[in-house]
Amino acid sequence: MNIYLPIAEMSVNAALLLGLGWAVGFLSGMFGVGGGFLLTPLLIFMGVPSAVAVGTGSMPILASSVSGAIAQYRRRNVDIKMGVILVAGGVVGSLIGVQLMKLLRQAGQFDLFVSLSYVTFLGAVGALMLIESIGTIRKSKSGQTSGRKTRQHSWMHGLPFKMRFHRSKLYISAVPPALIGAFVGFMAAVMGVGGGFVMVPAMIYLLRVPTSVVIGTSLFQIVFVMAVTTFLQSLQNKAVDVVLALLLIVGGVIGALFGAAAGARMKGEQLRFMLAALVLLVCLRIGWDLMITPAEVYSLSPVFGGGG
Amino acid sequence: MLRALISLAIVVLAMPVLAQDTRPSRMGPPRPAAAPAPAVPSPTVEADVSTRTLAVTTGFTGHEIVVFGAIDNSDAPSTGTGYYDVVVVVEGTPFPIVVRRKSDVGGVWVNTSSVTFGSVPSYYAIASTRPIEEIAGPGVLERHAIGMQHIKMTPSARYKGTLKEYELAGFREAVIRLKKKENLYVLEPKDGVTFVGRSLFRATIPLPANVPVGPLVARTYLFHGGEVVSAHIARVTLHRAGIERVVHNFAFIYPASYGLFAVLLAVAAGLLASVYFYRQPG
Numbered sequence: 001m002n003i004y005l006p007i008a009e010m011s012v013n014a015a016l017l018l019g020l021g022w023a024v025g026f027l028s029g030m031f032g033v034g035g036g037f038l039l040t041p042l043l044i045f046m047g048v049p050s051a052v053a054v055g056t057g058s059m060p061i062l063a064s065s066v067s068g069a070i071a072q073y074r075r076r077n078v079d080i081k082m083g084v085i086l087v088a089g090g091v092v093g094s095l096i097g098v099q100l101m102k103l104l105r106q107a108g109q110f111d112l113f114v115s116l117s118y119v120t121f122l123g124a125v126g127a128l129m130l131i132e133s134i135g136t137i138r139k140s141k142s143g144q145t146s147g148r149k150t151r152q153h154s155w156m157h158g159l160p161f162k163m164r165f166h167r168s169k170l171y172i173s174a175v176p177p178a179l180i181g182a183f184v185g186f187m188a189a190v191m192g193v194g195g196g197f198v199m200v201p202a203m204i205y206l207l208r209v210p211t212s213v214v215i216g217t218s219l220f221q222i223v224f225v226m227a228v229t230t231f232l233q234s235l236q237n238k239a240v241d242v243v244l245a246l247l248l249i250v251g252g253v254i255g256a257l258f259g260a261a262a263g264a265r266m267k268g269e270q271l272r273f274m275l276a277a278l279v280l281l282v283c284l285r286i287g288w289d290l291m292i293t294p295a296e297v298y299s300l301s302p303v304f305g306g307g308g
Numbered sequence: 309m310l311r312a313l314i315s316l317a318i319v320v321l322a323m324p325v326l327a328q329d330t331r332p333s334r335m336g337p338p339r340p341a342a343a344p345a346p347a348v349p350s351p352t353v354e355a356d357v358s359t360r361t362l363a364v365t366t367g368f369t370g371h372e373i374v375v376f377g378a379i380d381n382s383d384a385p386s387t388g389t390g391y392y393d394v395v396v397v398v399e400g401t402p403f404p405i406v407v408r409r410k411s412d413v414g415g416v417w418v419n420t421s422s423v424t425f426g427s428v429p430s431y432y433a434i435a436s437t438r439p440i441e442e443i444a445g446p447g448v449l450e451r452h453a454i455g456m457q458h459i460k461m462t463p464s465a466r467y468k469g470t471l472k473e474y475e476l477a478g479f480r481e482a483v484i485r486l487k488k489k490e491n492l493y494v495l496e497p498k499d500g501v502t503f504v505g506r507s508l509f510r511a512t513i514p515l516p517a518n519v520p521v522g523p524l525v526a527r528t529y530l531f532h533g534g535e536v537v538s539a540h541i542a543r544v545t546l547h548r549a550g551i552e553r554v555v556h557n558f559a560f561i562y563p564a565s566y567g568l569f570a571v572l573l574a575v576a577a578g579l580l581a582s583v584y585f586y587r588q589p590g
Contacts, residue, residue, distance in 0.1 A: 004369075006551075010518055011368065062578065063577040067582035108406065109418075231564075231567035232567070240566070240567070242559075242573060246573070250577075297417075300405055300487070301405070301408065
């Protein structure tokens with residue numbers, strides 16, 4: 001059954017979109033990630049205009065992070081104070097990102113920027129995760145336990161606006177969390193991702209937030225930043241297609257259930273290894289498209305900023 | 309119109325034998341358009357479109373329109389085709405468009421140059437009784453914007469002098485090539501217009517699902533001896549309808565409310581999912 005998407009202005013198979021939502025939901029349920037980094041490139045491969053793919057991608061992420069954040073909040077795994085600072089930074093980042101997106105679309109460089117951002121972030125995060133998971137698998141085979149480094153004083157402790165974060169058991173400056181939040185908000189706007197894959201490692205390794213609190217707090221941030229991003233993308237870029245989003249959400253919710261069940265039967269480091277491989281594959285695919293000689297060097301687009 | 313009538317008059321006068329051959333029973337009442345040609349009523353073409361208004365709804369997957377018409381006061385000697393030629397051009401609303409060209413910058417393909425064309429038809433389909441090159445010379449086709457290479461595309465003034473003519477031609481060809489690929493520029497096969505009997509004809513024009521919404525103009529030309537003898541214009545309106553219209557208008561006219569709605573929708577979906585599916589205690 002074909003359905004005409006009102007904002008993307010194209011006719012697509014509804015079952016295909018449900019299936020896509022399901023597959024991304026399955027993987028995100030299995031690995032515990034938002035899945036935006038898979039969804040947005042897949043939508044672009046399908047022919048959805050990149051701006052609409054990025055703008056619409058924020059809605060399924062918002063939906064899945066709402067249910068995730070509620071579950072985490074019930075388990076008291078959300079550091080609200082830390083979350084609020086991350087959100088404040090995130091909103092600023094999102095504002096900058098949406099504006100930049102508008103300028104890049106006018107200049108005709110938005111697609112390139114999105115591709116380069118994906119290659120950079122997915123490449124870096126994927127490589128780090130792969131190395132880490134291989135290390136863990138090796139260690140677990142040789143029977144060693146990995147001891148985390150004890151807290152050490154770094155340049156971060158010299159920053160002003162120190163605050164006490166009770167749930168995270170931290171006494172640190174508010175500046176690094178705000179900067180991390182801003183960076184993730186910026187990524188959310190220009191890449192159509194939740195940014196969990198950057199925020200979680202940053203909170204663990206830079207801020208030393210306890211692992212138990214990290215997921216819930218980052219989901220808390222993603223909920224609010226995604227809500228703001230969805231709103232701004234509608235307002236500034238008119239790039240949110242609710243029909244497309246609804247199909248992806250319905251597929252995603254069901255997929256996430258199956259994914260979570262599948263993930264529960266696997267070991268953490270195996271999951272991380274597979275996720276890393278997946279992230280690197282997406283990265284290579286996008287990179288490949290940038291490098292090979294295109295079959296068509298010309299492209300058409302409507303004129304922006306003038307009734308288009 | 310005047311030019312058509314003059315050329316028609318020449319054609320009629322040059323062929324008195326054929327003109328006399330016209331049977332009076334087929335002439336019908338004289339038409340006002342035929343007034344300047346006093347001797348014989350001139351052949352005129354009249355046409356209409358099967359669907360005058362088309363609704364683009366959520367279920368829109370494209371539509372086929374039929375342009376049909378008749379030649380009045382035909383002076384064709386027999387039912388055989390070849391005496392008259394009919395060309396049907398269906399054109400969408402012109403829009404400004406940016407064409408970008410990529411080139412290799414340090415191993416990565418980047419958009420490096422662009423040309424803005426002030427108005428390019430969003431859709432262009434052509435159907436004819438014979439290949440158009442056989443029907444008329446390039447001058448005539450150019451004048452009536454018949455044929456893809458004759459689509460009127462003028463680059464914005466700021467490109468004057470900065471780009472060479474062959475470079476501009478490359479951009480122009482790219483528009484046609486890319487639009488053809490999207491099924492937005494269509495050249496119907498050589499028997500795109502078929503005659504039903506002596507003076508009735510029909511042409512089927514496919515509108516793809518991605519046809520830009522807006523009014524379409526169907527121009528029908530009657531050719532004889534390489535010149536346009538008569539022409540007729542019919543219109544098709546393509547408008548959004550149903551949910552598709554509601555959503556699109558909502559998003560573009562009230563973007564702030566639409567944004568809020570999108571946020572609430574996603575949050576509601578998330579809440580619903582957590583209530584129904586994630587109720588198991590964690």
